[in-house]
Amino acid sequence: MNDELTPSERSALRAQILGGARGIKPVGAHRNAVIAGSIAAVLVVAIAGGVAATSTLSAPPIATTPSPSATVSVAPAPTAAPTASPTVLPDTVRPVIAFGGDCARMLSLDEVSSLTGGGSSSFLPDQRLAMSFQGSLASIGGISCSWMTPTSAVSVVVAAEGAIDREFAASLGQIDCSGFACVKGRAVGDLWIGVQMPVLPSDVPGGLTEGEETDASVRIDAIISTVSNKPHTAPVPVGTGSDPSSWALPDCDALRRALEDVTGERLTGDLREGSAPLDGGLAQQVVASSAGVTTCAFGAADQESRSAITIRLTPGVADPPQSVLDVPFTFTTEVGGADRAWTQTAYDHVYDMDLMATVGQNSVVIHRMTSQPAVTDAELIAATVIDLVDGRG
Secondary structure, eight states, X not given: OOTTSOHHHHHHHHHHTTTTSTTOOOOSHHHHHHHHHHHHHHHHHHHHHTOOXXXXXXXXXXXXXXXXXXXXXXXXXXXXXXXXOOOOOXXXXXXXXXXXXXXXXXXXXXXXXXXXXXXXXXXXXXXXGGGOOHHHHHTTTOEEEEEEOSSOEEEEEEEEGGGSOHHHHHHTSSOEEETTEEEEEEEETTEEEEEEEEOOOSSTTTOOOHHHHHHHHHHHHHHHHHHHTSOOOOOBOOOGGGOTTOOOOOOHHHHHHHHHHHHOOOEESOOOTTOSOOOOHHHHHHHHHHSOXXXXXXXXXXXXXXXXXXXXXXXXXXXXXXXXXXXXXXXXXXXTTOSEEEEEEEESSSEEEEEXXXXXXXXXXXXXXXXXXXXXXXXXXXXXXHHHXXXXX
């Protein structure tokens, strides 16, 4: 990663390559060239290291990573995440997922290489606990798949056509190229197919030319056409958004007051640079618009602190994918009122933790950032949220 970028820019590059890179605001031709080169470098490193570019949770080398101070108390003590099978839903609520939930049936590696023009491709599995939306997408018969090549990347989201919010679908009917990404989606038969591709303009300060945007649109249309022509069973959603047992966040201000009591911090809804919630790109946009997912995000009122909390409730969700559970520093934990829970920790320029807790077919996902050497209140935050929203059905 290029050292000429600020920590927040480096974090944005890692977290948002497939999320659209929309949070990066270039300043000046030299810094734009640095940013463009760094984006290309991240794509190559992601292939070489097999690490999801959307994750800020890269596992540090054990020999060089300092351990937290022995005086820090972390509770409860985590246990290693077991190899778990996905939660089996009753037949009455089991969705039919596009392509059987198998990305290889959607696009082969050779097809990805050909369609993106980026060279040899590799599949990019979900690795970040707070950035996996597969459970939410499954509730609308959907799946999200991402691939990378040495010079390009692509993320494809497919769902049941009838489950996608009409206003959202209309907003993606024409290609939208913002930041360093282009996104477009449309309904084809029983499928809604959305595609997001990072695109590097030849002139970074000037943005994409008309020709570059047209080329991206042609490539995305080709991907949509290829996916739509693949044999598949019509996806069937389960309609969790209208289920009375589905969770939904209360007023964010009421939740903020409850979290202030738990954390002992004064919180605000105004998030500063470096404390913004992770951008999950197209998949996050789809579940927010069409799968009943609700989010509240808070930052510390203290201007010197980067402490932040993002809360996301997802109805109709099973356990995290095995690719997430296999990531180093991912553990099972206990949360009051939850059936199951997992944490995922990282040591970076700030400290953060992801936590997911499930109750029945609902889950709460916490992304907790703090300037302290260890995060110890994520379980309490999750328990507080569960206490506020559970018991609806």
